[in-house]
Amino acid sequence: MYKPRIKIELFGTPRMVAGTRRIEATGEDLGTLFQNACNKVPSLRDHIVNSEGTWLNAGYTFVVDGQFTNDPKHYVDPESDVLLVSRASGG
Amino acid sequence: MHSVHGQYLHIDLSHGRSTIYPIAESVQQAFLGGIGLGTWLLDAWCPAGTEPLHPDAPLIFVSSPFIGTGLTTASKLAVLARSPQTGFIGDSLTSSYLAIALKRCGVDAIVITGQCPEWSVLIVENQEIRIEPAQDLLGTSPDSTSEHLRGRLGKQFRIAAIGEAGENLVRFAAISNDGRLAGRTGPGCVMGSKRLKAMAVRGSGRLPVVADPEALGQAARALSRRSLGPETAKYRELGTAANLAFFNKMSMLPSRNFQASQLDGLEGLHGEALHATHRTDKNACAACTIGCEHHYALRSSSGEGKSGSTVRLEYESLYALGPLCGVNDPDVVLQAARLCDDLTMDSITTGATIAWAMECRENGVDLGVPDHEIPTFGDGDALLRVIGEIGQRRGLGDLLADGSRAAARGVGQGSESWTLDVKGLELPGYDPRKLPTLALGLAVATRGACHNRSSAYEVDLSDQLAPDSELEARVQAAIRAEDQASILDSLNLCKFLRHCFDDLPAESAHLLEQVTGVPADGETLLATGERINTLKRLFNISHGWTREDDWLPSRVLSSENGQSLLSPDWLTSALDIYYRQRGCDAYGIPTSASLSRLQLDHLRESASAPA
Ligand code: SF4
Numbered sequence: 001m002y003k004p005r006i007k008i009e010l011f012g013t014p015r016m017v018a019g020t021r022r023i024e025a026t027g028e029d030l031g032t033l034f035q036n037a038c039n040k041v042p043s044l045r046d047h048i049v050n051s052e053g054t055w056l057n058a059g060y061t062f063v064v065d066g067q068f069t070n071d072p073k074h075y076v077d078p079e080s081d082v083l084l085v086s087r088a089s090g091g
Numbered sequence: 092m093h094s095v096h097g098q099y100l101h102i103d104l105s106h107g108r109s110t111i112y113p114i115a116e117s118v119q120q121a122f123l124g125g126i127g128l129g130t131w132l133l134d135a136w137c138p139a140g141t142e143p144l145h146p147d148a149p150l151i152f153v154s155s156p157f158i159g160t161g162l163t164t165a166s167k168l169a170v171l172a173r174s175p176q177t178g179f180i181g182d183s184l185t186s187s188y189l190a191i192a193l194k195r196c197g198v199d200a201i202v203i204t205g206q207c208p209e210w211s212v213l214i215v216e217n218q219e220i221r222i223e224p225a226q227d228l229l230g231t232s233p234d235s236t237s238e239h240l241r242g243r244l245g246k247q248f249r250i251a252a253i254g255e256a257g258e259n260l261v262r263f264a265a266i267s268n269d270g271r272l273a274g275r276t277g278p279g280c281v282m283g284s285k286r287l288k289a290m291a292v293r294g295s296g297r298l299p300v301v302a303d304p305e306a307l308g309q310a311a312r313a314l315s316r317r318s319l320g321p322e323t324a325k326y327r328e329l330g331t332a333a334n335l336a337f338f339n340k341m342s343m344l345p346s347r348n349f350q351a352s353q354l355d356g357l358e359g360l361h362g363e364a365l366h367a368t369h370r371t372d373k374n375a376c377a378a379c380t381i382g383c384e385h386h387y388a389l390r391s392s393s394g395e396g397k398s399g400s401t402v403r404l405e406y407e408s409l410y411a412l413g414p415l416c417g418v419n420d421p422d423v424v425l426q427a428a429r430l431c432d433d434l435t436m437d438s439i440t441t442g443a444t445i446a447w448a449m450e451c452r453e454n455g456v457d458l459g460v461p462d463h464e465i466p467t468f469g470d471g472d473a474l475l476r477v478i479g480e481i482g483q484r485r486g487l488g489d490l491l492a493d494g495s496r497a498a499a500r501g502v503g504q505g506s507e508s509w510t511l512d513v514k515g516l517e518l519p520g521y522d523p524r525k526l527p528t529l530a531l532g533l534a535v536a537t538r539g540a541c542h543n544r545s546s547a548y549e550v551d552l553s554d555q556l557a558p559d560s561e562l563e564a565r566v567q568a569a570i571r572a573e574d575q576a577s578i579l580d581s582l583n584l585c586k587f588l589r590h591c592f593d594d595l596p597a598e599s600a601h602l603l604e605q606v607t608g609v610p611a612d613g614e615t616l617l618a619t620g621e622r623i624n625t626l627k628r629l630f631n632i633s634h635g636w637t638r639e640d641d642w643l644p645s646r647v648l649s650s651e652n653g654q655s656l657l658s659p660d661w662l663t664s665a666l667d668i669y670y671r672q673r674g675c676d677a678y679g680i681p682t683s684a685s686l687s688r689l690q691l692d693h694l695r696e697s698a699s700a701p702a
Pocket of ligand 1: 164186326374375376379380381382383384585586587
């Protein structure tokens with residue numbers, strides 16, 4: 001079955017660890033998209049995954065179409081603008 | 092109350108005298124330390140009518156109960172004065188070993204008034220003072236001053252110093268210690284007005300004991316461990332420069348004097364890129380386990396001829412000296428940041444005032460100098476030249492050295508409509524047009540447009556509130572963010588530690604109890620934050636504040652380019668709700684019921700005695 005690919009734009013540590021600005025992966029919600037992205041770039045797991053290996057650790061968040069979300073069930077499709085960024089926004 | 096001395100040192104520079112004053116325990120419990128206790132002292136020593144640069148105006152350095160306890164990031168010093176830039180409260184925090192030296196002197200604060208007859212160094216050794224000439228130090232950077240004085244007096248001395256900007260009374264001059272700046276609102280200008288090039292402090296006393304050393308030791312170790320976790324990874328790994336690429340993507344990066352919120356061609360300034368191309372090493376403030384201070388190599392503008400020296404760079408300097416001025420050359424921005432540090436002036440106001448002048452040039456405004464001396468957007472060489480002129484008050488720099496609001500008032504010609512400030516303090520690098528909770532925080536912030544005193548951007552840059560939340564809820568979130576910021580600023584903990592707490596007020600109250608022995612919980616600590624914010628408001632009211640001062644620049648309230656979530660009506664409604672929730676009347680004045688609830692009626696009275 002055809003699975004559309006979704007682009008995740010990386011910022012900060014995820015970008016440095018992955019060595020790329022964007023990853024493409026499949027998934028119909030953030031949870032599966034995240035797992036597939038980590039399978040594709042395993043080095044991400046060492047930095048941004050929680051101790052259970054299931055989801056982001058406390059340092060990171062997704063932004064989908066301009067909205068911050070930490071909900072693995074958040075729906076995404078190929079039109080979604082998906083960003084992965086640090087939760088800490090201080091400057 | 093443990094971990095405090097219950098007294099402060101007043102130094103009169105005009106007469107070379109010092110006096111110890113007691114601080115009642117009720118005051119220390121009510122205001123903690125740092126910015127809180129400093130606000131109480133400022134309110135006492137700077138009554139209505141005291142001009143910021145008059146010899147009678149105080150310059151205040153304050154420690155906190157947490158300093159020297161082993162709690163990570165707690166070695167911060169609060170510096171307060173009536174701001175020569177805004178005319179309202181000027182309060183800054185800076186991390187350094189000076190904070191520990193001051194506490195070892197056996198006092199919780201130093202209040203300096205008067206004026207030296209000639210340029211001098213103030214030497215504080217425990218509670219003894221002496222004043223020595225400093226003519227030979229004029230024109231030197233704080234780093235050189237510090238090196239010289241520590242060579243002469245001994246390495247145990249810790250130094251706070253001003254650079255040329257402070258000597259020349261640049262209104263946004265900072266004070267530097269251990270390379271960190273008490274940067275905003277112009278404390279370095281106040282120090283310069285007292286002809287004080289530097290203060291050298293050596294404390295050899297024991298630090299006061301904490302109430303429960305064992306429990307505190309465990310808590311401090313746990314907090315240090317957590318400070319090395321994912322919550323602070325951004326600061327440790329990339330530093331705050333990491334904000335730039337993301338903010339640009341989100342169209343919340345103020346550019347070209349807020350004419351845009353996004354700029355092309357900034358890839359070289361991305362924190363990720365700077366890390367790869369320029370980063371050399373990193374450092375941490377005194378007693379900090381996080382270490383967010385990243386250093387970058389300084390090179391010539393052509394990118395060649397590495398000079399071997401480095402500069403620390405924070406996001407705010409990167410924003411103000413880069414995109415805000417339309418500059419995208421990393422070598423220029425790094426040199427500009429270094430110049431600001433050496434001259435010792437606030438890089439946000441420096442960049443924002445130059446960006447204002449750049450827009451003046453675009454609009455043909457006469458600034459009293461030939462056109463070619465006014466910088467244009469994107470001209471890095473001109474940026475560097477004008478920074479030097481500001482620090483030395485030469486040419487165009489003399490006009491800009493008073494900040495953008497004063498400069499615009501001086502030249503008129505419509506240029507007031509493109510100053511981007513609140514109360515005379517220029518906006519930080521978070522575009523409020525996309526961040527409504529922060530927008531309110533900036534409007535009401537007592538020291539002017541400051542992201543640190545409110546931290547409400549945390550609400551906008553998270554999933555805490557839905558974008559279409561009721562205004563009541565947004566205002567409530569802004570108030571909570573302000574009160575939490577006051578707690579951190581008065582315990583002298585770093586804001587970058589805040590994600591290491593699950594419940595910041597409750598957990599810091601627990602630490603406070605272990606340190607001081609005074610029972611505390613989250614609610615009482617939040618009330619303390621509210622009390623401190625209300626006292627800051629009262630101080631401003633004594634110095635002429637009115638509701639009109641809690642207002643945002645017209646450019647961020649206009650729907651120009653369809654960018655802004657804000658409007659004048661929105662801000663009016665938000666302020667009405669804010670004042671009501673804060674216990675103020677419709678003019679923003681705290682009601683007598685609020686003052687009595689916060690015990691500010693009698694706490695304020697008790698402050699007036701020494702002055
Ligand atoms: S996190 Fe950064 S600013 Fe905060 S205390 Fe540590 S080094 Fe200083």
